[in-house]
Every structure is written in C-alpha cells, then in structure tokens.
Amino acid sequence: MDRFMPGDLILAIDAGTSSTRATLFDAAGQPLGQASRPFTVAYQSAFAEADPASLWTAVADAVRDLQPDPSRIAAIGVTAAIGMLLTDASGEPLSPICTWQDRRATEQAAAIESRCGAAAVYSVAGRRIDPELTGPRLLWFRERQPDVFSKAHLVLTAKDWLVQRLCGQAVCDPAGASYSLLFDVARGAWSHDLIAELRLPRHLFPEVRDATALAGLLTPGAASALGLRHGAPVVVGGPDGTVGGIGGGMVEPGIAVNVMGTTDVILACVDRPSFDPLRRLVLNRFPVGEAWSVGGPMAATGGAVAWLAGVLGADLRALTAEAASIPAGSEGLVFAPVMAGSRTPRWNVSERGGIAGLAFEHGRGHLFRAALEGIAAEVAEVFDALAFAGMTVNEIRAVGGGAESRLWLEIRAAMLGKALIVPEVVEASALGAAMIAAVGVGIHPSLRGASAAMVRIRDRVEPDPEVVAGYARLRRRYAALREGLEGLNPPQSGEE
Amino acid sequence: MDRFMPGDLILAIDAGTSSTRATLFDAAGQPLGQASRPFTVAYQSAFAEADPASLWTAVADAVRDLQPDPSRIAAIGVTAAIGMLLTDASGEPLSPICTWQDRRATEQAAAIESRCGAAAVYSVAGRRIDPELTGPRLLWFRERQPDVFSKAHLVLTAKDWLVQRLCGQAVCDPAGASYSLLFDVARGAWSHDLIAELRLPRHLFPEVRDATALAGLLTPGAASALGLRHGAPVVVGGPDGTVGGIGGGMVEPGIAVNVMGTTDVILACVDRPSFDPLRRLVLNRFPVGEAWSVGGPMAATGGAVAWLAGVLGADLRALTAEAASIPAGSEGLVFAPVMAGSRTPRWNVSERGGIAGLAFEHGRGHLFRAALEGIAAEVAEVFDALAFAGMTVNEIRAVGGGAESRLWLEIRAAMLGKALIVPEVVEASALGAAMIAAVGVGIHPSLRGASAAMVRIRDRVEPDPEVVAGYARLRRRYAALREGLEGLNPPQSGEE
Structure with missing residues (x-):
C-alpha cells in the first residue's frame, strides 16, 4: 500500500443541478484545468430526482478527464447543490437525490407549519418552512415510502454522500445541515426539540464537523474510480451557494x-x-x-x-x-x-x-x-x-x-x-471548495488566509x-x- | 364649351395625413381603380404643417394617374383628414394647413378653458377643448401672426379648401364644422355666442351645407389640372373619420x-x-x-x-x-x-x-x-x-x-x-366619399339607399x-x- 505523500495541488469537485465539474487549483487559487460531465436528473410533476449512481460516475469521469498527476493532489474539496437522499447502513442509496427543485413535500411543509408554527421554527432553524428542505421530505418518505424510511440509516445531502463515497465517512457540515430545517443554527447542532416534535429518529442525522475538517482519506475503490492515489485527504466541504460565497x-x-x-x-x-x-x-x-x-x-x-x-x-x-x-x-x-x-x-x-x-x-x-x-x-x-x-x-x-x-x-x-x-474567478464555488480543502490540510492557516492567497x-x-x-x-x-x-x-x- | 353629360362613375378624393388617394367607384360601390400620391408635411417642435400647393398637386396627379374616362364621371366626392388653413378673398392660402397633429395652440386652448369653462364649451361644441381644434388655432394666429389673421377672409378645413379649389365655392359640412369648437352641434349652426366670446370675426366662418349637397361644378382650371371635363358636380363631402363610418x-x-x-x-x-x-x-x-x-x-x-x-x-x-x-x-x-x-x-x-x-x-x-x-x-x-x-x-x-x-x-x-x-371595402373613407357624392347627384336617394347599394x-x-x-x-x-x-x-x- 502506497503511503500518502503531501502534494501541492487541490482538486475541487463541484456538483451542480445537472452536471458536475472537477477543477484543479494550485495553492495560489490559479485554476490549472477543468472538466465537466452531465448526470441524470428526472423531472416528473413535483419530483426532480438526480440518480446517485449517475452523479458518482459523472464525478469520477470528470476527474479522470482532468488526468491530474496523482502524486500532486494535496487535498480534495467537495461542494454540491442542495439535495438530499436516504442511505442504508453500508452507505448505499435507498432513494434518489431529491434536488432543490423537488416540490413533493408541499403538504408535509404545511403540516409542519400548522403543528410547530412558522415563527417557532424560524427562531431555531433560521428559515421559512419550505418543501425543498429535508424536514418536510423526511415526513414525505415516512408517509409515502414507509419501507424505504424504516430501512434508512442516515439522511445525507448530495455533497455528504459524495464525500462518503470518496472516503467512507458520513459527515455533515454546519451550512449544509442548516438546509434541513432541523438544525439549531444558533447553537450549531441538530435540534433535538424539532426532531422530537416531528417524531423523527435521531439516528438519521450524521455527525456535524466544520467544512474545513478532514472527513477521511480517499479509499482504494474511490481512488481507482477517479484515477487517483488512495489516502488523499478528503475535506468535509459545504453547499454550493455558501461555498461560492467563500470563493468570492x-x-x-x-x-x-x-x-x-x-x-x-x-x-x-x-x-x-x-x-x-x-x-x-x-x-x-x-x-x-x-x-x-x-x-x-x-x-x-x-x-x-x-x-x-x-x-x-x-x-x-x-x-x-x-x-x-x-x-x-x-x-x-x-x-x-x-x-x-x-x-x-x-x-x-x-x-x-x-x-x-x-x-x-x-x-x-x-x-x-x-x-x-x-x-x-x-x-x-x-x-x-x-x-x-x-x-x-x-x-x-x-x-x-x-x-x-x-x-x-x-x-x-x-x-x-x-x-x-x-x-x-467568477465561477466561485469550485474555488471556494478548493480554499476549504486547502485550509483543511494546512496549506493556508484559515479561510481568511486562503482568501488572501487564492482570491x-x-x-x-x-x-x-x-x-x-x-x-x-x-x-x-x-x-x-x-x-x-x-x-x-x-x-x-x-x-x- | 362642353356641356356636362350624366355619367355612371363616381370619383372619390381622400386626402390623408401625408398622402392622398383617388378612387373610382361604380354605382354599386365597386372600386374600379385607385391611385395614390404623397404630399409635403413639415414637422417642427409642436408644428405639423401640410403644404396646400403640394396637397393640390398630389390630388391632381393622383386623379391623372387613374386616367378615368372624363365623360363617365357623374360626381366628385371629397374627404380629408382634419386640418385647417386661412384663405384670402380669392381663395388663396394665407397659411399652411395645420394638420390634426399640430399642437401649437396649447396655450390658447388653456386660455379658452379658463375664459369659457370646459363644461360650458362642451355643452355647445360637444367636445373637450383641445389644441388640435380650429378655435384655439385662430387665437394663435391672431396672437402670433396678426398680419395673416387680419387678411384672413375664411377659415377652411383641408377638405373645404380642396372643394373650393375644384369648384370655386367655399362651403363647409356640419361634421367638419363640429371640429372647430365653435359650432353649435345641437342646432347645426355656428355658435355666435362662442365666436363672440372669443372676439373672433363672424365673417371667417363659411356657409354650412349638408355633406350631400352640391358645392359647385368643376371649374375649367381644375378640370384641366385633373384631366377631367369641367362642369362635373362636386359634392360638399366631410371629414375622413365620419365619412369612413358612412363607408362602413x-x-x-x-x-x-x-x-x-x-x-x-x-x-x-x-x-x-x-x-x-x-x-x-x-x-x-x-x-x-x-x-x-x-x-x-x-x-x-x-x-x-x-x-x-x-x-x-x-x-x-x-x-x-x-x-x-x-x-x-x-x-x-x-x-x-x-x-x-x-x-x-x-x-x-x-x-x-x-x-x-x-x-x-x-x-x-x-x-x-x-x-x-x-x-x-x-x-x-x-x-x-x-x-x-x-x-x-x-x-x-x-x-x-x-x-x-x-x-x-x-x-x-x-x-x-x-x-x-x-x-x-375596409378602406372605407373613399367609399364613404363616393356614397355621399352618389346621393348628391341622385344616383341613390339617401345615404341609407347608398349603403344598401354600395356597402x-x-x-x-x-x-x-x-x-x-x-x-x-x-x-x-x-x-x-x-x-x-x-x-x-x-x-x-x-x-x-
């Protein structure tokens, strides 16, 4: 087994609504190459579902298209558009990815509003109750697909799932968790009150770590799929809007x-x-x-x-x-x-x-x-x-x-x-993901330092x-x- | 001198905003030919002035372009867009034709409103006080071109002036007179009250006859300009909006x-x-x-x-x-x-x-x-x-x-x-002018009869x-x- 050797380049993976980009940056934020691949999204009435397997293949192929020198990859940063899926205990998807455009949970959003009240939810979750958020969607799965729901081990964002696919660890960042409607944004932790009020199982919600924290090391399987060396550090990352802000x-x-x-x-x-x-x-x-x-x-x-x-x-x-x-x-x-x-x-x-x-x-x-x-x-x-x-x-x-x-x-x-x-760089989400990854492996001491060096x-x-x-x-x-x-x-x- | 022989066709002259049409109709309202000629209109700030000589040349040339058989012309009907001019005792223009687009008399319209009151004027003249009407324009000429105004023998509409050019008679129809703001529309006569209130000379206002009345006979000079026989009956006619209504x-x-x-x-x-x-x-x-x-x-x-x-x-x-x-x-x-x-x-x-x-x-x-x-x-x-x-x-x-x-x-x-x-025939003003002329020379007994036969x-x-x-x-x-x-x-x- 190869031992991981520190490199000088950062690989940013940026999964959008229907295609994913892989971009290679140096430590000064200079983009050295980019490749893009589409993945499958199915729209049907209120449903907008991305296929996790297709997303993973697109990510792997986009990185392969780049042909980076595996020995030079110091860190991998990931960002993605808002979207959620349910996984089983082995990390396999139990559902498609419900993208931010998916409106299936309209009734469930209304039910949460009448049960909890918009003001009470806002005072904890920091947002209006909307069908595009994880909370209403979990109620939808419980009502409409109880078999899937009962088997669910974790609820992940698309980004979290990609990170898990890369390094085997299921973790979540505080910005991504904020889109759940079940996160206490002031405290920076899951809201056990809201989760209990909606009678959702606490085990569904993954550990939260800062976006710049290490999630894990690239697994041999993922390394082989991407054409990289295993052991490369994979950083937690965050949702593309916020990460784009950081890239700006x-x-x-x-x-x-x-x-x-x-x-x-x-x-x-x-x-x-x-x-x-x-x-x-x-x-x-x-x-x-x-x-x-x-x-x-x-x-x-x-x-x-x-x-x-x-x-x-x-x-x-x-x-x-x-x-x-x-x-x-x-x-x-x-x-x-x-x-x-x-x-x-x-x-x-x-x-x-x-x-x-x-x-x-x-x-x-x-x-x-x-x-x-x-x-x-x-x-x-x-x-x-x-x-x-x-x-x-x-x-x-x-x-x-x-x-x-x-x-x-x-x-x-x-x-x-x-x-x-x-x-x-006005396509800033990839750069933001790279900045977060650069901080994660110590290339820059902080996001402030990364911004000074890379933006x-x-x-x-x-x-x-x-x-x-x-x-x-x-x-x-x-x-x-x-x-x-x-x-x-x-x-x-x-x-x- | 030829003696006029009754014909079977009607010549309609329809002068628009910047071009004039001549159309030949039979007694059943069937158009047999049409010719069109532009004339000169000058726009400068609030002024929109047509040149009477250019209008007359356009009318004569359009009729000549038609090449009608002079012996078959039973009557000539005229209609024109709203516009006014001042003429001297011999019928020669003292001013350009102020077209309906001319807004020079804005101040004078306001002066009439404050002197007479909008409601009082409406109750006689049947319209709002507007710079496009003859009343305010006469005040403008009196104030701004007193030399022209003092020489003025008559105020005519563009249509009235064309009829005068054709047959030597200056007459006005009740619909055209309605656009003056000085016409008592209920009685169908000039409003001596309004004319006196604005201290305008009564002699300026021509005799009013029904649109279907005979204005006169085509003069030798006009006949020669148009390529027609002199003595053809010229009917009073009316303004193009109303005449278009009749044509419809x-x-x-x-x-x-x-x-x-x-x-x-x-x-x-x-x-x-x-x-x-x-x-x-x-x-x-x-x-x-x-x-x-x-x-x-x-x-x-x-x-x-x-x-x-x-x-x-x-x-x-x-x-x-x-x-x-x-x-x-x-x-x-x-x-x-x-x-x-x-x-x-x-x-x-x-x-x-x-x-x-x-x-x-x-x-x-x-x-x-x-x-x-x-x-x-x-x-x-x-x-x-x-x-x-x-x-x-x-x-x-x-x-x-x-x-x-x-x-x-x-x-x-x-x-x-x-x-x-x-x-x-949806280009109805020419047909309306022909219907009026047909009634004028007895081809049809009334406008109702003309409509039954020609529309x-x-x-x-x-x-x-x-x-x-x-x-x-x-x-x-x-x-x-x-x-x-x-x-x-x-x-x-x-x-x-």
Missing part, C-alpha cells in the same frame, strides 16, 4: 457576496446568530467556526434576462450593448422581472412580472436595460432587509456569470450606492454618483410597481 | 362603426344630440340631416401593435398566427398598450403602457395576443361609455386595416360580446360564447392594471 471572498464578518446566476444568491457573513424579525432573511450556520451567513436565494434573475433575450430574438451580448447606450432609468420604463414569483426577501410564489411606463420611444434596448435595473432593485431590497435586521456589510463581492458584464455590475453598484468587488481581485466597480440619486427615485417607482402588481396576479387555475 | 355603413341611428387604423375611431349614429354627462365622448353633427354621431378617436392602437412587432423583430402576419395559437386571456398576461396616452374615453395624455402577469411560459405570441386583447378592452370601454350616455347601438361595423385580420375581429367581438359586421358585407364575426365570460373577467383585471399604472407614470422631464 466572503470569509469574515462584514463581507457579503452576490452570486449572479440564473437566480441570484446574496449572503453576508456575520459574527452573531441574527434572526430577522420579519423572517425575510435566511440564517445559516457558517461552514466554519462561530459565524453565520444571512441572506438568501432570490427568484429567477439571470433567468429572466435570458428569457427576455429569447423573446426579443437577440443574444445577451448584443442586448447588453444596446442597453449600455440607453440612459440610466431607461427613459421612464420600469420592469419587475419576477416572472416565477419571488424568494428573498418577499417570498411570494404567486407574484408575476410586470412593466410600467411603456412608450413608443422605447425599443428592445430599453426593455433590456429596464430588466437589469429591475433585478438590481430586487438585489437592493435584499441589502435593505440585511440593514433592517442590523447586519453590517462593509464590502460586497460579485461572482457568478453575471459578474462578467461590466454594465450589469455598474447598474447594481449605482442601485446599491456601493462598490462591487469582482474576483478573477485575486479583477475589478472594483464604483457607483456613478450621477446615477445614484436617480436610481433612488427609480427604486420608489419600482416598489410602487411591485405593490401594484400584487393586485394583478393572474387568477389561479380553475378561476379562469 | 353607419348611415342611420343605431349603427356604430369601429375604424381600426393606426388609431381607432369609434362613432355611433344617433337621432338626438346626446351630450355625455362625463364629457368622455365627442358629439359631432352628422354630415347630413337631423342626426349626430357620438364617440371619438382613441390613442395609438394599431400603432401600438406595429411598435410591438418592431420590438419583437417579427412581422404582423407571423405574430398574428402565433397569437391565434394562444388561448384567450393570454395565459394570465395583461397588456395595456396606451403608449402615447389615451384619448376617448379617458383623455389622459400622460398615461403610458404597462404589462402585468408576466411569466416564463409566455413567449412573443402571448405578448402580441395580450396587446390585441388590451386594445379590445380599450374599445369596449368606449362602447361602455356610449351605453352609459344612453346611446343605443344595434349594429357595429368594422372597417380599416385592422378589419382585415380575422383574429383581431374575433378578439374584439368576444370582448364586446357583440357581432362585428365587416364590409368588403357589401364580407363577413359577420360573432362572439365566441366560451370566450365572452373569460373576457368579462379579463376586463376587470385590465381596468385594475390601468388604475395601477396611473400612479406609475414616468416622471415629467425635469423631475428626473
């Missing part, structure tokens, strides 16, 4: 991150477990130590922009260029692109998008700019909610695909009245003072549009 | 017409001078006899549809086909296409368009159908206002370019809950009963959207 530099209290993707995520790292009195914000345990993140996922933001480009029959680049030539304020056009309801901070699934101020002088560039401004106004509402809840934000990092567009960033900076700091800043987008005042007025019109649209939601099916 | 069959009380063009016009013929207590409707003297028309011009309707096609980068035909495949109600999308403010019945120039209910499942076909449904809801508001004011509408005729689309008509019929009757029905679009109820609900959502948008009008320039 959200490594200490006062730093916030805006992940600009198909949906936006906004998280701010804070040093106390601040619950939002209006329950508009999600409170997560931070992946490491005595810290928390506050914020939450937004509704389709980049998705709305892509939809608009499709309807207008033009590509994003051309439309962005047209929008750049339109003055701030889109000459009176206001566009609320909440086309699939809202999440943070309004949490209204029945909301739909709307436009006001439409005039003949408006062209598609105006529509596109107004959509970007509307999304920026939504983002500003989240930062307002953070301020209202007493969170201090000293610095905002922007990552994700949207951070590649200077115009999008300029509009946000002016709407927020604050600078946006843009790292070189290089590409750009700093300052708010244009001439635009800031106009956008403050636009935000009032935007808020009025959102209020007005509430009374105009389409009738629910059956009504019309 | 609005020839007796109870018949309404919807002219579907760049803007829509809705007029209903009534047998008493009914003033709308809310002043939302325009009351015109009917061109002939003891009758009136009630209704008014709407804002840009077809213009909004054309704008949307431009923004979506697709043609009207393709978009109409896509919209036809979308269910009634556009799957929750509501679109108020009032992109340049509204006229009848809301009269709010600062209104702008808006959209509510926008969702990811919507494509451009939804947007297009929602625009058609929004316009239909606007049209229904005008018919509501007619009903509120006590007008009886037994039958609705649809003419104009929009009446060529079956889908557009089906949407309107379902929104109104009434059948739409579509004549063969052939192509289609009758019944409301789909399955759609009618859904559209009644849609109208409530549409009205709520319009209310909501009022608070969201763009800031006026200077505010932002």
Whole structure:
C-alpha cells in the first residue's frame, strides 16, 4: 500500500443541478484545468430526482478527464447543490437525490407549519418552512415510502454522500445541515426539540464537523474510480451557494457576496446568530467556526434576462450593448422581472412580472436595460432587509456569470450606492471548495488566509454618483410597481 | 364649351395625413381603380404643417394617374383628414394647413378653458377643448401672426379648401364644422355666442351645407389640372373619420362603426344630440340631416401593435398566427398598450403602457395576443361609455386595416360580446366619399339607399360564447392594471 505523500495541488469537485465539474487549483487559487460531465436528473410533476449512481460516475469521469498527476493532489474539496437522499447502513442509496427543485413535500411543509408554527421554527432553524428542505421530505418518505424510511440509516445531502463515497465517512457540515430545517443554527447542532416534535429518529442525522475538517482519506475503490492515489485527504466541504460565497471572498464578518446566476444568491457573513424579525432573511450556520451567513436565494434573475433575450430574438451580448447606450432609468420604463414569483426577501410564489411606463420611444434596448435595473432593485431590497435586521456589510463581492458584464455590475453598484468587488474567478464555488480543502490540510492557516492567497481581485466597480440619486427615485417607482402588481396576479387555475 | 353629360362613375378624393388617394367607384360601390400620391408635411417642435400647393398637386396627379374616362364621371366626392388653413378673398392660402397633429395652440386652448369653462364649451361644441381644434388655432394666429389673421377672409378645413379649389365655392359640412369648437352641434349652426366670446370675426366662418349637397361644378382650371371635363358636380363631402363610418355603413341611428387604423375611431349614429354627462365622448353633427354621431378617436392602437412587432423583430402576419395559437386571456398576461396616452374615453395624455402577469411560459405570441386583447378592452370601454350616455347601438361595423385580420375581429367581438359586421371595402373613407357624392347627384336617394347599394358585407364575426365570460373577467383585471399604472407614470422631464 502506497503511503500518502503531501502534494501541492487541490482538486475541487463541484456538483451542480445537472452536471458536475472537477477543477484543479494550485495553492495560489490559479485554476490549472477543468472538466465537466452531465448526470441524470428526472423531472416528473413535483419530483426532480438526480440518480446517485449517475452523479458518482459523472464525478469520477470528470476527474479522470482532468488526468491530474496523482502524486500532486494535496487535498480534495467537495461542494454540491442542495439535495438530499436516504442511505442504508453500508452507505448505499435507498432513494434518489431529491434536488432543490423537488416540490413533493408541499403538504408535509404545511403540516409542519400548522403543528410547530412558522415563527417557532424560524427562531431555531433560521428559515421559512419550505418543501425543498429535508424536514418536510423526511415526513414525505415516512408517509409515502414507509419501507424505504424504516430501512434508512442516515439522511445525507448530495455533497455528504459524495464525500462518503470518496472516503467512507458520513459527515455533515454546519451550512449544509442548516438546509434541513432541523438544525439549531444558533447553537450549531441538530435540534433535538424539532426532531422530537416531528417524531423523527435521531439516528438519521450524521455527525456535524466544520467544512474545513478532514472527513477521511480517499479509499482504494474511490481512488481507482477517479484515477487517483488512495489516502488523499478528503475535506468535509459545504453547499454550493455558501461555498461560492467563500470563493468570492466572503470569509469574515462584514463581507457579503452576490452570486449572479440564473437566480441570484446574496449572503453576508456575520459574527452573531441574527434572526430577522420579519423572517425575510435566511440564517445559516457558517461552514466554519462561530459565524453565520444571512441572506438568501432570490427568484429567477439571470433567468429572466435570458428569457427576455429569447423573446426579443437577440443574444445577451448584443442586448447588453444596446442597453449600455440607453440612459440610466431607461427613459421612464420600469420592469419587475419576477416572472416565477419571488424568494428573498418577499417570498411570494404567486407574484408575476410586470412593466410600467411603456412608450413608443422605447425599443428592445430599453426593455433590456429596464430588466437589469429591475433585478438590481430586487438585489437592493435584499441589502435593505440585511440593514433592517442590523447586519453590517462593509464590502460586497460579485461572482457568478453575471459578474462578467461590466454594465450589469455598474447598474447594481449605482442601485446599491456601493462598490462591487469582482474576483478573477467568477465561477466561485469550485474555488471556494478548493480554499476549504486547502485550509483543511494546512496549506493556508484559515479561510481568511486562503482568501488572501487564492482570491485575486479583477475589478472594483464604483457607483456613478450621477446615477445614484436617480436610481433612488427609480427604486420608489419600482416598489410602487411591485405593490401594484400584487393586485394583478393572474387568477389561479380553475378561476379562469 | 362642353356641356356636362350624366355619367355612371363616381370619383372619390381622400386626402390623408401625408398622402392622398383617388378612387373610382361604380354605382354599386365597386372600386374600379385607385391611385395614390404623397404630399409635403413639415414637422417642427409642436408644428405639423401640410403644404396646400403640394396637397393640390398630389390630388391632381393622383386623379391623372387613374386616367378615368372624363365623360363617365357623374360626381366628385371629397374627404380629408382634419386640418385647417386661412384663405384670402380669392381663395388663396394665407397659411399652411395645420394638420390634426399640430399642437401649437396649447396655450390658447388653456386660455379658452379658463375664459369659457370646459363644461360650458362642451355643452355647445360637444367636445373637450383641445389644441388640435380650429378655435384655439385662430387665437394663435391672431396672437402670433396678426398680419395673416387680419387678411384672413375664411377659415377652411383641408377638405373645404380642396372643394373650393375644384369648384370655386367655399362651403363647409356640419361634421367638419363640429371640429372647430365653435359650432353649435345641437342646432347645426355656428355658435355666435362662442365666436363672440372669443372676439373672433363672424365673417371667417363659411356657409354650412349638408355633406350631400352640391358645392359647385368643376371649374375649367381644375378640370384641366385633373384631366377631367369641367362642369362635373362636386359634392360638399366631410371629414375622413365620419365619412369612413358612412363607408362602413353607419348611415342611420343605431349603427356604430369601429375604424381600426393606426388609431381607432369609434362613432355611433344617433337621432338626438346626446351630450355625455362625463364629457368622455365627442358629439359631432352628422354630415347630413337631423342626426349626430357620438364617440371619438382613441390613442395609438394599431400603432401600438406595429411598435410591438418592431420590438419583437417579427412581422404582423407571423405574430398574428402565433397569437391565434394562444388561448384567450393570454395565459394570465395583461397588456395595456396606451403608449402615447389615451384619448376617448379617458383623455389622459400622460398615461403610458404597462404589462402585468408576466411569466416564463409566455413567449412573443402571448405578448402580441395580450396587446390585441388590451386594445379590445380599450374599445369596449368606449362602447361602455356610449351605453352609459344612453346611446343605443344595434349594429357595429368594422372597417380599416385592422378589419382585415380575422383574429383581431374575433378578439374584439368576444370582448364586446357583440357581432362585428365587416364590409368588403375596409378602406372605407373613399367609399364613404363616393356614397355621399352618389346621393348628391341622385344616383341613390339617401345615404341609407347608398349603403344598401354600395356597402357589401364580407363577413359577420360573432362572439365566441366560451370566450365572452373569460373576457368579462379579463376586463376587470385590465381596468385594475390601468388604475395601477396611473400612479406609475414616468416622471415629467425635469423631475428626473
């Protein structure tokens, strides 16, 4: 048996909604290679299920595609999109992975709300009761698949299961556990009260360790599947939103991150477990130590922009260029692109998008700019909610695909009245996983140290003072549009 | 000198906003040929001026292009878009033609309102005080061009001036006179009270004769310019909106017409001078006899549809086909296409368009159908206002370019809950001018007789009963959207 020799590279595994990436980083955060593989997800009515075997094969194949020198791998870091599955005593899946899009547990979420109360649950779990969380889903399995449920040894996140597949250890990180609805986010431990209240077996819930802790060493079987040496350290890791924040530099209290993707995520790292009195914000345990993140996922933001480009029959680049030539304020056009309801901070699934101020002088560039401004106004509402809840934000990092567009960033900076700091690597979840793994094996002393070494800043987008005042007025019109649209939601099916 | 011999054809001259058409009809209303020529219109800030000489040349050239057999012309009928000019004692223009788009007299309209009061003027003139009307413009000329004003012998509409150019007689019809703001529409005579109140000289206002009356005979000079025989009867005619209504069959009380063009016009013929207590409707003297028309011009309707096609980068035909495949109600999308403010019945120039209910499942076909449904809801508001004011509408005729689309008509019929009757000739103003001329020379005994002989029905679009109820609900959502948008009008320039 080979003895593990310390290496200089970090392998990051980042499993998204339907494909997984493997990226090799050096200790300075420089990406040296990346490979990507799809896996199978089945959608059927409210179900959205990923196949664990297919996910594992995709991970193994993506790492094999990279062909890293096995002797140079110092650590393996893992992150994944939110998703849960049940495993048996040997770690074999008893269920598919219910992804974050899976809504099967709608009735069970309502049952928890009427049994426990939304406020009581929020005060422990730091979030609203939602079918996408582990708690309601466990009730679903108990009711609908009692055979599976009775055999279940553990409930794991997709990331936890991948880590177990790599090193044989089933452990969970505090940020991932926060998505269960059964985690006491202030204390950083499973909530035995909530678990008892829902009559769930305590044994289902895995040990919680910091994201930077060692989970175990790569097993011979996994090493062979991935084309690596066994014995490589596998670190606990965390969920992709939070880990992406870390990859953007959200490594200490006062730093916030805006992940600009198909949906936006906004998280701010804070040093106390601040619950939002209006329950508009999600409170997560931070992946490491005595810290928390506050914020939450937004509704389709980049998705709305892509939809608009499709309807207008033009590509994003051309439309962005047209929008750049339109003055701030889109000459009176206001566009609320909440086309699939809202999440943070309004949490209204029945909301739909709307436009006001439409005039003949408006062209598609105006529509596109107004959509970007509307999304920026939504983002500003989240930062307002953070301020209202007493969170201090000293610095905002922007990552994700949207951070590649200077115009999008300029509009946000002016709407927020604050600078946006843009790292070189805007696909930040892989880098975040690598940072966590680098800390786990001692390459860097802390996430703060890892950020200083690995997160290089590409750009700093300052708010244009001439635009800031106009956008403050636009935000009032935007808020009025959102209020007005509430009374105009389409009738629910059956009504019309 | 040739003696005039009765012919069998009617020549209709129809002068629009920037081009004029000449059409030859037989006594059965069959168009036998048409020619069109542009004329010069100059736009500068609030001014929109057509050149009378250019208009006259366009008319003469269009008739020459037709090459009609001079011996077969039984009558000449004229209609034109609303516009006014001042002439000297010999009939020569002292001013350009101020077209209906000309807004120079905004201050003078306000002065009339504060001097006479909107309600008092409405109770005589049957309309709101607006810069596009002759009264305010006469004040403008008196203030700004006193030399021109002092030399003025008559104030004529563009149509009156064309008739004078053809036969040497300056006369006016009761419908055209209604657009002056100085006409007592109930009595069918100039309002000496209003004229005195504004200290305007009574001599400026020409003799009023029914539209079907003989104005005079074609002069040798005009005959030579047009390539016709002199002595052909020239009939008084009327303004193009009302004359288009007649061309659609609005020839007796109870018949309404919807002219579907760049803007829509809705007029209903009534047998008493009914003033709308809310002043939302325009009351015109009917061109002939003891009758009136009630209704008014709407804002840009077809213009909004054309704008949307431009923004979506697709043609009207393709978009109409896509919209036809979308269910009634556009799957929750509501679109108020009032992109340049509204006229009848809301009269709010600062209104702008808006959209509510926008969702990811919507494509451009939804947007297009929602625009058609929004316009239909606007049209229904005008018919509501007619009903509120006590007008009886037994039958609705649809003419104009929009009446060529079956889908557009089906949407309107379902929104109104009434059948739409579509004549063969949807470019109805030329046919209306020919009908008036045919009555004038005795080819048909009355407009009713002319309609029976000359207006052939192509289609009758019944409301789909399955759609009618859904559209009644849609109208409530549409009205709520319009209310909501009022608070969201763009800031006026200077505010932002």
